[in-house]
Amino acid sequence: MKALVWRGVNQLAVTQVPDPELRNEQDMIVRVRRSATCGADLHLLGGHLPLLRRGDVLGHEFLGEVVEVGPRVRRHRAGDRVVVCSVVSCGRCGPCRRRQFSLCDNGGAGPALGEPAGVLSPGGCYGSSPALGGFAGSHAEYARVPYADQGAFTVPDGVTDERALFASDAAPSGWMAADLGGVRPGDVVAVWGAGAVGQLAARAAVVLGAERVVVIDPLTDRLRMAERHLGVETLDPGTQDVGGELRERSGGRGPDVCIDAAGAAAPGGGRWGRSARLGQRLRPGPDRSAAAREAVYHCREGGNVFLLGTYARAVDRFPLGAVVTRGLTLRGARQHGHRYIPMLLDRMARGELVTEHLATHPMPLDRAPLGYDTFRNRLDGCVRAVFEPGP
């Protein structure tokens, strides 16, 4: 089959790879209909997560049609249209029973491979490094879905592919940030990052009853999109005083909940670029954490800060003193999507959660390297490139 593979730092190619096969009794095979880029991929592309191998298939946000099921798959059958959670989890281990699905003991690779990323046993993820289970990604004609009853969700008939695709990753991630960030009716919420994930965190905050939601991003086209489609307020740090404005818009105290949906600055030049060129085995410098720092500085005293953006390692100059003296609650997680996806699909069916505007660049899978170039360099207003492998 055709698939998009990683060939080295920022080098991608569409090539032929072996078709996936059922390996376990709970596996199923999905013919991919839509598969989206994600900010998290930019770290992988640049070689900033350990052990990505040449030839690995990328992609983790996807929707498709079931073509084959293993003997212990109960909820799905050939022909079903499903959206698949980007996180792989078994549904039965301790963390899964606690509904902390992205910490699943069986989804990832365990401590030996997790340690280089500074984590003990991260749950799995499609199209990522073997430290996250080494599952082949979804930018391909077909994908193997392990623990299929757990990780795949039937899409209601009335919901289009373009909308349901976002129930795989960006929507549950955003919802989780608002939920675990403790957004309550009447709150003022600030979200750093107006990518698909930040926009859907902002939308979740609105649905959960926040009185004011402010999205902060230097990319003005994304801010305009957030205003138009989500009805939220925005701030451009290039031209506006973020701290002053946030205080002004929250009765002088600062937002009740601050969400970092930007993450470590994705690879560019300088130290990051040089270490990436030298090879991923060299440990690059600490993550750059401007958004997380600002979230802490600007949050109201006693408020909540939720870190949703990707940080793979240590962070320098993080204002821990402010967390303590200002009495903040600081949380973070990779998405526990399985908690939220059925509810999100219902909301999508009722028109409460609209996501298709985020799919700015739909294109055939053959053009995926160009799609990543457009997404990575923020060209042409790209928020998500969405690949369609075709019939």
Ligand SMILES: NC(=O)c1ccc[n+]([C@@H]2O[C@H](COP(=O)([O-])OP(=O)(O)OC[C@H]3O[C@@H](n4cnc5c(N)ncnc54)[C@H](O)[C@@H]3O)[C@@H](O)[C@H]2O)c1
């Ligand atoms: N926790 C999870 O499970 C999970 C799931 C999906 C994505 N993510 C992470 O969430 C983040 C957002 O994902 P995305 O797909 O929307 O990414 P994206 O790259 O499309 O968007 C990130 C946005 O953040 C903005 N930004 C960067 N630094 C900023 C700063 N200091 N202040 C304000 N804005 C800033 C960028 O301009 C960009 O618009 C990424 O770090 C991604 O890896 C986490």
Ligand SMILES: [Zn+2]
């Ligand atoms: Zn993603």
Ligand SMILES: [Zn+2]
């Ligand atoms: Zn589990």
